Amino acid sequence: MAGHFILVALVLLLLAARAAAYPWQVCGKAGNNFTANSTYQANLGLLAAALPTNTSSSPGLFATAVVGADDDPVSALALCRGDVTNATLCSGCLATAFQDVQNMCAYDRDAAIYYDPCVLYYSSDAGFLSSADSLAMTNRINFRNVTTDPGGFNRQVAALVGATADYAAYNSTRRRYASGVADLDGGEFPRVYSWAQCTPDLTPAQCRGCLAGIIAQMPRLFTDRVGGRVLGVRCSYRYEVYSFLDGPVTVRLAAPAGGSKAPAPAPESTVDGGGVAV
Ligand SMILES: *[C@@H]1O[C@H](CO)[C@@H](O)[C@H](O)[C@H]1NC(C)=O
Ligand SMILES: *[C@@H]1O[C@H](CO)[C@@H](O)[C@H](O)[C@H]1NC(C)=O
Ligand SMILES: *[C@@H]1O[C@H](CO)[C@@H](O)[C@H](O)[C@H]1NC(C)=O
Ligand SMILES: *[C@@H]1O[C@H](CO)[C@@H](O)[C@H](O)[C@H]1NC(C)=O
Ligand SMILES: *[C@@H]1O[C@H](CO)[C@@H](O)[C@H](O)[C@H]1NC(C)=O
Ligand SMILES: *[C@@H]1O[C@H](CO)[C@@H](O)[C@H](O)[C@H]1NC(C)=O
Numbered sequence: 688m689a690g691h692f693i694l695v696a697l698v699l700l701l702l703a704a705r706a707a708a709y710p711w712q713v714c715g716k717a718g719n720n721f722t723a724n725s726t727y728q729a730n731l732g733l734l735a736a737a738l739p740t741n742t743s744s745s746p747g748l749f750a751t752a753v754v755g756a757d758d759d760p761v762s763a764l765a766l767c768r769g770d771v772t773n774a775t776l777c778s779g780c781l782a783t784a785f786q787d788v789q790n791m792c793a794y795d796r797d798a799a800i801y802y803d804p805c806v807l808y809y810s811s812d813a814g815f816l817s818s819a820d821s822l823a824m825t826n827r828i829n830f831r832n833v834t835t836d837p838g839g840f841n842r843q844v845a846a847l848v849g850a851t852a853d854y855a856a857y858n859s860t861r862r863r864y865a866s867g868v869a870d871l872d873g874g875e876f877p878r879v880y881s882w883a884q885c886t887p888d889l890t891p892a893q894c895r896g897c898l899a900g901i902i903a904q905m906p907r908l909f910t911d912r913v914g915g916r917v918l919g920v921r922c923s924y925r926y927e928v929y930s931f932l933d934g935p936v937t938v939r940l941a942a943p944a945g946g947s948k949a950p951a952p953a954p955e956s957t958v959d960g961g962g963v964a965v
Contacts, residue, residue, distance in 0.1 A: 727759045748771060808920040829913050
């Protein structure tokens with residue numbers, strides 16, 4: 688009996704670990720698949736051979752491509768995150784992405800895969816190339832809760848994520864990316880860190896609109912949580928109470944005047960761009 692219970696618990700644990708495993712894929716609709724040795728698979732192979740280096744050699748570490756214009760075309764989008772500066776790491780991440788996603792979403796005509804340094808999406812429907820939607824979204828929640836002044840924490844996280852999104856959309860010149868840090872006064876954690884990213888082909892307004900859509904999910908997903916991220920093909924953000932950033936911080940918020948225990952002050956925040964255009 689006890690052995691049976693332990694087995695069931697173990698299986699559940701393994702399933703949970705599997706569901707949470709990095710990297711994260713979003714596979715397309717079941718049934719919308721291609722077959723082995725099809726033209727679609729061959730076109731995907733051409734993309735896998737060229738897109739990683741095409742992306743890492745482009746100024747924004749971003750590229751789109753359509754292969755097989757007349758015959759079962761595949762459209763793809765690849766992006767390395769705004770704090771990635773190493774082209775080898777960028778192309779390596781995307782080469783791995785092509786391999787992994789074709790195992791994790793085997794024979795799917797549409798699929799997205801998310802890594803910390805890169806994202807890859809492909810589809811038989813080229814419409815997404817001109818769309819400013821987040822597309823194939825997924826989220827990750829750090830299930831640990833803040834216990835001291837959660838209200839103040841939630842407000843400061845929202846202020847930071849909003850300021851980071853503003854900077855990524857309106858103040859970063861080439862890569863539509865910004866990172867941020869905010870002080871937390873008097874709580875359990877000294878600081879909270881964030882980043883926000885769009886694909887660099889979006890206009891500032893499209894970028895901010897895409898981010899606004901996924902930031903609107905914060906109350907539902909992340910209330911009291913010490914960390915979380917929403918990952919989309921065209922826009923993403925993340926926050927944590929530890930630093931996970933690779934590169935300079937572009938947005939800095941001071942703790943709200945009067946400490947985070949004070950009831951909802953208008954955020955007296957100072958945004959310090961540091962003059963870094965990313
Ligand atoms: C394609 O999808 C259908 C329905 O989901 C499935 O029965 C079939 O095995 C799939 N084919 C391949 C090659 O994966
Ligand atoms: C696909 O091609 C490979 C290599 O040519 C071959 O071994 C395999 O049997 C083919 N599969 C199908 C389903 O045609
Ligand atoms: C990669 O870049 C080359 C050179 O610019 C271009 O000819 C080719 O079409 C691109 N291929 C893909 C899949 O992006
Ligand atoms: C770039 O990334 C590659 C692969 O991860 C690594 O081997 C190399 O040391 C990195 N180069 C620099 C300058 O960091
Ligand atoms: C964390 O907070 C959420 C929302 O208030 C609650 O549903 C959940 O049970 C809490 N989890 C833990 C581990 O305390
Ligand atoms: C960001 O851009 C906006 C709009 O162009 C501008 O008003 C603001 O001063 C800029 N902020 C920083 C920190 O550069």
